[in-house]
Amino acid sequence: MHITHERPEEAHPAERTRTVSEPYTLCTLMQVLDAADIGLWDCNPASGEMYCDDRIRVLWGLPLDQPVTFEQFCAAVHREDRERLRNAIVETAERGTGAHRRLEYRIVGMHGRFERWIATDGCTRVGSGPAVRVIGTVRDISWRKANELHQSLIRQELEHRIKNIFAVMSAMIGLAARNARTPEQLVAATTDRLQALQRAHSLLIDSVAGSTLSLSQVLDTQLAPLAISPHTVTLSGEEVLLGPAPALSMSLIAHELATNALKHGSLAHPAGRLHVAWRVMPASGVLELRWKETGESQRPAPPKRGFGSELLSLCARLDLGGDITFEYATDGLLVTITVPIARLGAGRAHIPAPPTWENGHA
Structure with a gap:
């Protein structure tokens, strides 16, 4: 005009x-x-x-x-x-x-x-x-631009997640073959883990649909397919309920870290172990989650940030309003995630609304 x-x-x-x-x-x-x-x-x-x-x-x-x-x-x-x-x-x-x-x-x-x-x-x-x-x-046109960015991230995440699924399936079959003595045992172990992987993705869909989930439920569903023995993966922490958006973000974080552990980290080694512990600190108003991988030779920090690293940062910092740090020690990787307790039941990240107008005035 x-x-x-x-x-x-x-x-x-x-x-x-x-x-x-x-x-x-x-x-x-x-x-x-x-x-x-x-x-x-x-x-x-x-x-x-x-x-x-x-x-x-x-x-x-x-x-x-x-x-x-x-x-x-x-x-x-x-x-x-x-x-x-x-x-x-x-x-x-x-x-x-x-x-x-x-x-x-x-x-x-x-x-x-x-x-x-x-x-x-x-x-x-x-x-x-x-x-x-x-x-x-x-x-x-902020809402249009935000929607374009959201659609771009969805496309990138879909492509990245499909690649991860095939990588996880390949690694799970390899781990199952390492412990199976007969073809029947290999088939049974592989089938169990593929079903567990399917349940993890169903949980992700449920979180999008609006279901309230516990943090232990989210982590257990994502990590269950990786537990070759009862001691391979251990979880410890109090009951913490998550709203739909935080549950989705935590699921994506757990999936990305688990995929990396299976491809490059402790779970790629027979003696590898993963321990995930979390606690709520009321005094500081923060949930702290520690992801500790052990039983591997020292893993160097990646030379550059890929989409997986960007996704972890996006989920932890933007979606959850918290922080995520990585420590590459001689005995394995330590990832520390902190999230404000107030954000655990929150919805999507806030985008400021445009001014409201009545009779031509703000």
């Missing part, structure tokens, strides 16, 4: 007869902008003069009762996008009458306290003489 501003002396005689209908037109236009949640701006890049409506001022964190300059408008844009937006507006003005530009960028506000995605459409004014002003609209 584009709005053109002309000085009265520049308007064509045929257009001057429309002044009677302008109040109605402006009222209708503002109703359309409010209904579509669209902000309006108008600027002269050369002089720095800038007009922003209240919707933009709220999004940008600009004062509602003070003049705004072009530089202030640009200053609230993310530093990685700031020059790109400034140059786009200036170049649009320099291209002359009828020039049009569409752009997507991030804003962080005047104090850098939040980040939102914005889509801008701008064009130079239509009229005689050189183009001086650029007018445009803005729309908050």
Whole structure:
């Protein structure tokens, strides 16, 4: 949507007869902008003069009762996008009458306290003489960008998880063959573990569907397929209930760590052991989980972070609001996960909602 501003002396005689209908037109236009949640701006890049409506001022964190300059408008844009937006507006003005530009960028506000995605459409004014002003609209597209990121992560996780499933199946068959004395024993052991793996994935689906699960249930279901003997994997800790979102995140963390232990860690060795212990510390308001692998030669830290490491960090830090650390000792790996108790029953990670508007005001 584009709005053109002309000085009265520049308007064509045929257009001057429309002044009677302008109040109605402006009222209708503002109703359309409010209904579509669209902000309006108008600027002269050369002089720095800038007009922003209240919707933009709220999004940008600009004062509602003070003049705004072009530089202030640009200053609230993310530093990685700031020059790109400034140059786009200036170049649009320099291209002359009828020039049009569409752009997507991030804003962080005047104090850098939040980040939102914005889509801008701008064009130079239509009229005689050189183009001086650029007018445009803005729309908050943060929810669309968040959904695109979520879909991208789902695709990456699906691809990564399928690879992990085949890796786990291969490792489980190898471990079962190491302990089986007859083909029948191999078939039985492999079948049991594949069924346990299927139960783990069913649990993951249940957590998405909204079921409340205990931490021990989540860990036991993920790790049961890996327990070649009663002492291979041990769990210890008090009963801790998890909401659907934390249960999903904990399941993903346990699956990723277990897959790594089976492929590269202690569970890839006959004498390897895994002990998972957790405790709630009310004084600090934190759940601490310690994942300790022993019975292997010293494992060096990976040279670079892969998707698995990124997934662990995403689940622990973003989804659960906690932290995860890795210590590569001479006797094995120690992973420590801390999560605020208040987040154990929480839903998805918070994404700030756009401003609520009533009658054109925030």
